[in-house]
């Protein structure tokens with residue numbers, strides 16, 4: 001984000017952080033991708049390291065990318081499922097995106113909101129409209145939002161911070177938003193400090209692609225986003241400003257997907273080495289059709305490759321939350337959840353104002369890309385219950401000052417039993433009481449009973465039992 005519009009020609013170079021490093025070794029990545037199928041023993045060594053919760057280096061992740069034998073590929077999927085079960089339990093955190101405004105000075109070749117798209121309907125929600133959207137989301141049961149902004153002089157750090165405060169202040173009955181994440185343009189250090197002070201959760205900036213030539217093809221040099229290094233440096237500046245919950249991601253399908261897997265793995269490694277904290281979340285959206293966008297020539301990613309990339313990311317960065325969005329169809333989301341996804345959106349509408357205005361249909365000239373899973377929150381949640389997941393609206397760590405939670409999550413044995421599962425069951429019970437359909441309420445009640453019966457005996461179980469009963473009796477927000 002910057003205060004001035006790009007003029008003709010390149011916008012001025014923006015300052016990088018003290019911690020900037022170009023960790024993307026393109027020639028090295030190419031060699032790793034092309035090195036030939038690894039021995040089975042090498043694949044199993046790497047899997048063993050990952051199952052011991054060791055983050056992988058790019059050369060180790062590449063071993064998993066190059067494995068060819070069907071039984072080895074199956075072992076990779078099995079290991080991802082095991083890691084998911086052992087480290088993350090069965091909770092899946094639910095959230096919704098809220099698009100605040102689609103003014104944008106950039107011209108990304110794959111995006112319907114790009115400045116040169118005359119078909120895109122431009123709009124920024126007014127404060128009253130923001131409140132109406134948030135109220136609609138609260139009435140459906142959401143507690144966690146990600147606010148999405150284009151890159152435009154109007155969307156300053158102060159504007160983002162004001163919007164966060166406005167969202168957090170909306171109350172509808174027992175409804176409230178307890179965690180507000182942001183997806184917006186990369187800021188400078190002062191800008192990150194401003195949004196941090198407004199109480200944001202995670203700030204996300206996706207590199208889109210780590211491959212410089214591809215990046216240049218989709219992000220013209222005359223735009224702010226054309227500055228690859230400034231974007232790559234975003235988490236460094238955020239960390240230096242005190243935001244230690246940062247989400248990174250890639251838009252898979254712009255270039256060879258294996259290259260961008262290695263880019264994400266190297267990025268996570270760089271952040272851990274430099275700051276001692278890795279990314280809070282990894283996102284891995286796939287390129288989708290969008291209004292007025294010609295994607296001829298993009299390699300895209302098949303469903304089979306997509307599954308592999310999710311499994312390899314899970315195994316490579318065991319501590320990071322993984323976000324799977326409604327860009328993907330419901331059936332594929334269901335399958336991929338088992339590989340270690342920890343957060344999904346549900347009931348999402350991505351047209352501006354879509355939670356109150358668009359009904360069930362997608363309105364392509366008001367969306368950034370097409371969504372595939374349009375099921376309402378209650379239906380997604382019921383499916384999760386039927387598949388044995390524990391849907392969660394937990395926001396406890398951030399509110400209890402446990403930031404860098406991803407790190408603790410894998411570093412502290414028992415984190416799942418101590419915090420995640422109890423908070424998931426309590427927030428699920430809150431949802432069942434306040435918002436669920438009869439069928440979901442019944443499925444949820446059975447799952448909570450089963451989980452409570454299976455919970456290890458002791459003080460934590462007693463505390464959980466008390467919180468569940470108090471929630472059924474009408475209390476709210478009993479987090480630990």
Ligand code: SF4
Pocket residue numbers: 104105106107108111112113114115149150151225368
């Ligand atoms: Fe703007 Fe983001 Fe779309 Fe690029 S991807 S044109 S920055 S809204």
Ligand code: SF4
Pocket residue numbers: 091093392394395396397398405409419420421423
């Ligand atoms: Fe996430 Fe912390 Fe809640 Fe676990 S307890 S779900 S890590 S916020």
